[in-house]
Amino acid sequence: MSTSESRRLKILITEGSSISARQAIYDLGPRHTIDILDPSRLCQCRFSRFVRHWYPSPSFTEDPCGYLSFLGQRLSAEPYDVLLPLHDEVFLLSRVRDELAQRVAVAIPDFAALEVLQSKIRCHALLNELAIPQPPADVVADQGDLDRWADFPRYVKADYGTAGQAVRLVHDQRELQTALACFQQRGWWQSGAPLLLQQPATGSQGFVRAVFRHGELVAQHATVLRLGGVGGAAVAKVGVNHPAVAEHMRRLGERLAWHGVLFCDYFYDEATHEPRYIEANPRIGDSANAAFSGVNLCERWVDVALQRTAPPFSMAAPGERSHAVLLILMSKALEGSGRRELWNELRRWQQGTGIYDYSRDELTRPHDDWLSVLPLAWIAGRLLARPAAAHRVVQSTVANYALNSGAAQRIRMMPRETLVACLDAESHPVNR
Numbered sequence: 001m002s003t004s005e006s007r008r009l010k011i012l013i014t015e016g017s018s019i020s021a022r023q024a025i026y027d028l029g030p031r032h033t034i035d036i037l038d039p040s041r042l043c044q045c046r047f048s049r050f051v052r053h054w055y056p057s058p059s060f061t062e063d064p065c066g067y068l069s070f071l072g073q074r075l076s077a078e079p080y081d082v083l084l085p086l087h088d089e090v091f092l093l094s095r096v097r098d099e100l101a102q103r104v105a106v107a108i109p110d111f112a113a114l115e116v117l118q119s120k121i122r123c124h125a126l127l128n129e130l131a132i133p134q135p136p137a138d139v140v141a142d143q144g145d146l147d148r149w150a151d152f153p154r155y156v157k158a159d160y161g162t163a164g165q166a167v168r169l170v171h172d173q174r175e176l177q178t179a180l181a182c183f184q185q186r187g188w189w190q191s192g193a194p195l196l197l198q199q200p201a202t203g204s205q206g207f208v209r210a211v212f213r214h215g216e217l218v219a220q221h222a223t224v225l226r227l228g229g230v231g232g233a234a235v236a237k238v239g240v241n242h243p244a245v246a247e248h249m250r251r252l253g254e255r256l257a258w259h260g261v262l263f264c265d266y267f268y269d270e271a272t273h274e275p276r277y278i279e280a281n282p283r284i285g286d287s288a289n290a291a292f293s294g295v296n297l298c299e300r301w302v303d304v305a306l307q308r309t310a311p312p313f314s315m316a317a318p319g320e321r322s323h324a325v326l327l328i329l330m331s332k333a334l335e336g337s338g339r340r341e342l343w344n345e346l347r348r349w350q351q352g353t354g355i356y357d358y359s360r361d362e363l364t365r366p367h368d369d370w371l372s373v374l375p376l377a378w379i380a381g382r383l384l385a386r387p388a389a390a391h392r393v394v395q396s397t398v399a400n401y402a403l404n405s406g407a408a409q410r411i412r413m414m415p416r417e418t419l420v421a422c423l424d425a426e427s428h429p430v431n432r
Contacts, residue, residue: 013034057070133277134277136198
């Protein structure tokens with residue numbers, strides 16, 4: 001048992017729309033008191049018996065100063081033991097990490113280290129420096145070079161963007177130019193900015209989540225994909241033991257003196273036992289399978305934030321199967337499934353057949369949290385009424401927690417003293 005479980009803590013989670021946040025409240029809610037910030041009144045974490053209060057905050061991407069002001073007032077209005085940034089808002093909060101640490105326990109990385117990991121291009125360079133394997137890739141900025149590019153297929157990736165934003169698989173020049181036009185129209189990229197053109201990887205797609213204390217690997221858990229979904233997410237997965245992945249995470253954390261959590265995507269060659277990494281992000285990702293497997297990553301993160309002694313590092317037993325029917329429905333609707341197919345998917349979930357056989361749901365857990373049925377019922381109802389609504393639902397939800405290149409640039413360019421002043425400002429009322 002970790003020391004963070006010895007008494008009930010008050011934890012403030014800084015967004016409530018992502019699947020990462022939903023799974024974190026299951027990991028922590030039975031033992032701790034949880035409040036959340038989020039701009040959406042329909043954020044999924046609001047509908048849980050494990051959440052005491054939802055506070056409607058400004059968007060951290062659209063109004064960074066307003067978000068910091070709101071957060072500062074919440075921390076002044078009520079003492080919290082720990083602050084946990086579950087998703088991309090950590091990019092903003094890292095810039096005022098020292099000031100936050102004077103008010104509440106936090107475990108988030110230094111901004112310089114975070115920016116390396118958040119940038120696809122700089123992360124690619126760092127992995128090369130550390131001899132951590134990844135698919136071959138080229139960094140291209142010149143429009144003429146892009147117009148003449150002929151080495152396909154490639155994944156074209158803007159420097160910043162999460163939740164599947166600004167990443168497209170292209171097979172020819174026409175698809176490349178279409179992807180670039182989309183990136184530019186949505187403000188994810190502008191002509192002259194560098195892009196990463198990465199060859200597709202082969203093997204089993206894997207995901208690893210890790211917790212660090214000032215560069216020391218405290219805990220980690222890996223899974224491989226059983227079924228892919230929205231934005232490249234693993235909507236069904238199984239726990240695995242890949243020792244090489246643990247070693248690579250240890251090396252990466254030490255190099256960056258990483259403090260907090262990170263999440264990496266990779267492809268694993270079963271014949272050579274070699275992973276090839278395609279992306280890294282400064283967030284915990286989906287933690288449910290780890291908890292099902294006996295490693296509560298969120299508790300380990302809390303221990304690090306409180307500077308408490310955590311249990312010795314250990315690898316979870318492999319083989320735990322998990323899924324998220326809500327995301328499976330969304331993925332099928334995005335792929336063009338009709339009402340009958342969506343209804344049949346719900347029936348398979350209820351009967352525990354197919355992908356759901358001997359598998360546990362990560363998001364919808366009526367036995368633990370009856371309110372978790374409400375997000376599924378709302379999504380299923382909308383999709384059964386109009387499957388095409390999936391696109392709007394995804395866009396509106398992702399906007400609440402995902403960082404795009406425009407927002408990253410605004411946050412990066414704001415003077416740190418301005419952000420600190422925002423944290424201390426009182427321009428936004430806080431519900432008490």
